[in-house]
Amino acid sequence: MTQNNYEQRKVLVIGGGASGMVAAIEAARYGARVVLLEKENRVGKKLLATGNGRCNFLNLQAEDRHFHGQHKDVIQSVLYHMPVQEVKLYFELLGITPKVEEDGKVYPYSDQGSNVLDLLRYEMDHLGVEVNTGEKVVSFDKKHKGWIVKTAAGKEHETHRVVLATGGKAGSQFGADDSGYALAAGLGHTITPLHPALVQIKLAAHWLKTLKGVKWQGAASVVIDGTVVRQEAGELLFTDYGISGPPVLQLSRQVHEYPEKSCELLIHLLPHWTTESIYEQLMTRFHLDPDKPVELCLVGLFHKRLISVVLKEAGITELMQPAHQVPVKSISRLADICREWKVPVTGTLSWNQAQVTAGGIETSEIDSITLMSKCCPGLYLTGEVMDVDGDCGGFNLYWAWATGIIAGRHAAAGKELSNDPHSIH
Ligand SMILES: Cc1cc2nc3c(=O)[nH]c(=O)nc-3n(C[C@H](O)[C@H](O)[C@H](O)COP(=O)(O)OP(=O)(O)OC[C@H]3O[C@@H](n4cnc5c(N)ncnc54)[C@H](O)[C@@H]3O)c2cc1C
DSSP, X not given: OOSSSSOOOEEEEEOOSHHHHHHHHHHHHTTOEEEEEESSSSTTHHHHHGGGGTOOOEETTOOGGGEESSOOHHXXXXXXXXXXXXXXXXXXXXXXXXXXXGGGEEEETTSOTHHHHHHHHHHHHHTTOEEEESOOEEEEEEETTEEEEEETTSOEEEESEEEEOOOOSSOGGGTOOSHHHHHHHHTTOOXXXXXXXXXXXXXXXXXXXXXXXXEEEEEEEEEETTEEEEEEXXXXXXXXXXXXXXXXXXXXXXXXXXXXXXXXXXXXXXXXXXXXXXXXXXXXXXXXXXXXXXXXXXXXXXXXXXXXXXXXXXXXXXXXXXXXXXXXXXXXXXXXXXXXXXXXXXXXXXXXXXXXXXXXXXXXXBOTTTOBBSSSTTEEEOGGGBSOEEOTTTHHHHHHHHHHHHHHHHHHHSOOOTTOTTOOO
């Protein structure tokens, strides 16, 4: 692809989020006249909230195992054509010095996520991208010389190429909605079922209020119809509706995957201990001082508020009784709970709390190299609107940047659509 084998094209980007801003920058760098339409009163609203304001903008471990969707072709192609090191360099050239933290998470060295937005906005301005905020696109149709894009206020924009960068439904308080899916479906695209992902899990348990706010380094597994489908370790946070924390957010995707099947969560309070070592530890604690009240036997091992809950779950309800009165089979049951505490799942919190959307535009309908729609030549797709979602830790923004770069370049400089009757040339 060279920058000088085409006439100047107009590229219209719908959506001024992460992928849309980068697509606009790349299309402009590749010589196109670029207009970006954003329905909110400013671009990059959600970006400011990412990484708790620090913007975890990449993950150096970006590999296909960290991305989910019905088909992997587009994911593998994007990872190959726009690897994470290239995206990191892209941001370094914009001015972001990366700071790499645990598990490959990358933040701006300044710890200020707003810096990423500042520099993207500067670059769009510098390249002459026309940014129109407060313009919600409600339809776009192919016309003889390209596309006509219509906004809610009745304004019409003519353009040669369109980049659909409308994101997903997650984070509705930052303006996310499902209008992008409706636009794509109207052009013949298939939308796979949409679910909130990277979101807190709701549990059915009477002890939730007691444990509200307790943090615990452990692990959790999602069990579907009796089979463990995924396990994640890290800090668990008990809440009054269920459970949160990084490992839980990762697992939430699986909760909606099989809606017709039963779903349970296994909480592993001592994930690095063998069954035998847990049992031995408990037996020692219960027999060291036979007169010690039961509720003190686990002090020094567990968070205080966890103790009464796990004892009661094991059927040990008389918390003041001396340790020697507790039958061995109750200690054995307690060991089972410490290893695998099974709790029914009732669902997840909703789009407001979710960080990403599972499901979206079927990726088999997208060219894996150019990210152009196979249904509508001249339409390019980026970011979360596709049926691709990443794990927690910078993978979703990597996906937004990488797809934005690829789509922006091809929209501006890709070869002419000779088999497209609506192509302007
Ligand atoms: C609270 C929160 C924290 C997160 N933290 C991280 C993190 O630290 N690291 C990470 O990798 N990911 C994180 N994510 C996920 C990440 O922000 C998204 O996956 C990413 O922003 C998706 O980029 P996008 O360009 O596809 O969509 P978005 O960034 O959502 O942008 C879409 C834009 O399109 C606009 N739009 C939608 N419809 C229309 C329309 N019809 N007309 C005009 N404009 C329209 C929207 O207003 C929006 O500005 C977080 C998400 C949330 C909600």
